[in-house]
Amino acid sequence: MPLDREELVHLYQQMVTIRRFEERTSEEFQGRAIPGIVHSYIGQEAVAVGVCAGLRRDDRIVSNHRGHGHCIAKGADLKRMMAELYGRKTGYCQGKGGSMHIADFGIGMLGANGIVGAGLPISVGAALAAKLEGGDRVVVCFFGDGATQEGTFHESMNLASIWKLPIIFACENNLYGSTVSLREAVPVTDVASRAAAYAMPGVVVDGNDVLEVRRAAAEAVARARGGAGPTLLEFKTYRWRGHTEFRAIPDNRPPEEVETWKQRCPIGRVEQVLLQEDILTRHQMDEIDGRVRSLVEEAVSFALASPLPAPEDALSDVYSP
Amino acid sequence: MPLDREELVHLYQQMVTIRRFEERTSEEFQGRAIPGIVHSYIGQEAVAVGVCAGLRRDDRIVSNHRGHGHCIAKGADLKRMMAELYGRKTGYCQGKGGSMHIADFGIGMLGANGIVGAGLPISVGAALAAKLEGGDRVVVCFFGDGATQEGTFHESMNLASIWKLPIIFACENNLYGSTVSLREAVPVTDVASRAAAYAMPGVVVDGNDVLEVRRAAAEAVARARGGAGPTLLEFKTYRWRGHTEFRAIPDNRPPEEVETWKQRCPIGRVEQVLLQEDILTRHQMDEIDGRVRSLVEEAVSFALASPLPAPEDALSDVYSP
């Protein structure tokens, strides 16, 4: 699976976009311009970007509470995302959903979810739809290590396996689910090892290496497209920030651990490759960063310029016509 | 783990007791003397009896909808069981529970359950209690192959494992969960193989061989008592009768399969051992059977002689004082 220079630059740019978007989101949240709750994707950019690199626009993804990265990697519009975070009428959900419920069915992003593990059954249904449609569309379900502790993980893996559905279970193992350390919560070292219980391949992947992620995901996608059924991919990664941007939940992770993982910055690692392989110069990277920053800036301006929903808009969309 | 003649006779008698109790229960149900629903344990007698052979009175068990055998093997009173099935005031639950909810906390039988998989979390709590009490009590959770398809199976196995609880997960794999064939419902051949996902031993056992069951269970009990944590035992067995005694649910099992398994009758197999080893003669077995039949008869008489609850009794026991 050769990777051309252009594609690598594209992946890099997507990762930087997520990083800048999330930095800005945290800032806006701290400044109280964004209400509610926000879970930052910073540190995990390689997973969303590497996985979605192998997807087509008509493939579908299901996301979780830490979903901004998934949206951006699948091609969501930063403006409508930011507008949703700002609770504006122009947001993806017209201000009804917010960070935990962004969805864009037009690009096959079937929604974030505030309930741990709840996206898994829904993704299985989307994969069944893909199979019944008869094409070769696939589905990716993103979820955290915490979600593997819920019963829905078990039921969904099992169902996808017996029905041989075209789905990739993308577990982002960032070692913690809020205050819960995976090491204390499950008796196995690798989530991927649990795939055996569902007779599906389980692969441990360095989730901070976008090229590794891309390679592993592409393999799983090829399996799924070829009708060979689901795969469980476990991406070892780390979130740089607290569980949420809201500070009420204590961050019980050892500071040295956080530092170690920051050394493994997924963006820094691509930059090294880009430099080593003479694909981009530092200056060109700065240019990309500049472009990304203005895109994020535009998204914020768009959100700020957008109207808030009318109070009575609360009453619509409870039911579809 | 030597087994003396007396104990084998005792196990035999228990199995015959379950068989006769269940035959009688089916008859009474068909004759409409027993209302509601009844799930017959016939065919699986070796499991309950072999497992409980290694338990002390102060050990605890948690049962499921097919629970009469578990009760009897743990030492429940046939009279109070039958009275409960008859909906009498003298029944274990004063007529409030019926077949699916028999419990006898006095002998450590923490209750049957009408919800598939629901006993598993409760049993984990009982095992935690055993651990916190500091003694060497153990807990056995009986459940079917169908229950392994529920999320509670996953969550409970995981929790018991990380907390190293003194519990034996006794899965009675009778190949079906109502209309659901396990072969079609899960992608693995052996439920026991799923124990690996919880870093606990998983053992496949011939569930129709009471000596094998007893041996495997005793090993798991010893592990649990010794503080080494949970074990998953999978007993391959078969129910002889339909899913329930109520005929509405079609029995979709191939008649040849039913026949094959009847050839492996768990009681017939002990009888062979008893004869071969000169422990009992046919005549002595008939005597045991006669004694058991009169015990069951007494239980029915007791039930019939017992008063029905007063209608207003429905209002009590919603809350404990």
Next chain:
Amino acid sequence: MRELTFAEAALEALVEEFRRDGKTIYMSTGPPAPLLEEFGPERVRATPISESAFVGAATGLAGCGFRPVADLGMATFMFVATDQLVNQAAKITYMFGGQARFPIVFRVSVGAGRSLAAQHSISPYSMFMNIPGLKIILPSTPYDMKGLLVSAIRDNNPVLSFEHMAMGRVKGEVPEGDYTVPLGQARVAREGGDVTVVALARMVHEALSVADELQGEGISLEVVDPRTLVPLDKEAIRASVAKTGRLVVVDEACATCGAAAEIAALVAEDPHTFSHLKASIRRVCAPDVPIPYSPPMEAYVIPDKVRIAAAVRGVLGR
């Protein structure tokens, strides 16, 4: 006219809609044999005993353009999949700002009376009435069973179909051919002038026979069957009460926060209807106890004609 059982009427609705619309999919641990035979195992899917997974899968299917019917068996099994029902299926349309449709039918049986004890004898529709985003049907006749189920399948929202298990073999007239019963339209099962009895599911039949009995005493009952709980036909209920001035609500479920509480409240809070109320409202429901197993106790907690008649006499001050 042709008579069908309740169960036959439901099956006919399914078969006809499955013929009409290739996007319909059935999921159940034990799908109905005739449906499986006609439409095959791709569309009529036998699932593992994994309710959360297949309820959620229904939502996923619906979001991708299918029209699933998920049959959970008994209502009590909803509780192992509640999140998928109330946090996902119910809220997803709204949370996503209406950008996608989720046409799903969830079928479950309800009701007591068969000595199945507390877990298996529950009628929990009111719990789901408190969750906006779900629609709820609760048919009392084979005619409504078919017509409401067809409407539910064609509706673009998640609809819970609560089907009373003691009525599966009850027969009733069902016309040949396609018809629907719209969601949100109550049926006046019997007109009368003295007391309005709003009754649900099997209780409609109990109320009707009480109406027959009391006619002899010169008491005229108007029996209203809401047929759907969400949307609930408030206007019809209020109009009847405004006319009779007296209300008895009959439901087999527990009283507290039940559908009967809602019906009482919507009458008591409407100034016009309230101004016509001549007596306090009565609820005839199960008392707040889990349903017991033994027949004498079970019979005691399920509302019956005697209790309904007593409540009617009560509101008439007799």
Next chain:
Amino acid sequence: MRELTFAEAALEALVEEFRRDGKTIYMSTGPPAPLLEEFGPERVRATPISESAFVGAATGLAGCGFRPVADLGMATFMFVATDQLVNQAAKITYMFGGQARFPIVFRVSVGAGRSLAAQHSISPYSMFMNIPGLKIILPSTPYDMKGLLVSAIRDNNPVLSFEHMAMGRVKGEVPEGDYTVPLGQARVAREGGDVTVVALARMVHEALSVADELQGEGISLEVVDPRTLVPLDKEAIRASVAKTGRLVVVDEACATCGAAAEIAALVAEDPHTFSHLKASIRRVCAPDVPIPYSPPMEAYVIPDKVRIAAAVRGVLGR
């Protein structure tokens, strides 16, 4: 008197009861640090994110003589463990004929107002009021938080403690030392003669400030806080309404089949109270929509002083 926050009051109840009774056990994905420090990880247990398992484990523990407190975090997470709550913990005492006791406290937070959107802003207590076998507390002050939680821990039944998340930092008087607030006893938070306002949780405070405002207009409100929803102090509510003749019920949850419906019904069905009713009842609740994210919409759906005052004027015909 000493002032504590709502959260401090809850913690104090826990600490004192954990000192008093060695059989108390705490389970949560993130147990409170002070509790963990004092009582250690055996009794104060960090669980995986497996609510069904640890809720069920609480039931098992209770059946074996322990007195667990299971903290699920937000009320919405109950939905992944509903079966263990409503089919197991709630019914097990009854189904087993009262042979064992199940003293368990389930703590969850409720309430909207923090832009957490539909899943995380739910107040589903009425769903559980429909399930006999559970008791339910819903404190509105630090005093009641402590006193009710102590009663809940000492009670021999499963008790759901719904704690409003917007009130964690609200301060109030809490006496030193041991006291309890009994389950089933409403509090008249303010006496008055013109209109009874029954308000729940945070809405008690809204109702009280409306009472202050309307006093200027010569309108005297009686504010009743039920404090526990099961058992519900029907007598206190009815007595107040019989006195004032007018009722407004204020609850942040959706109206349909909510606690407010039950309160309206229990007033409308009581002949004596009904005979004193001078006007139709009003419910001031959230409309039947999932709670939206964006602040203007969220503020619109949560009942506020303006809506309460309007309802009060409404029942007074002003």
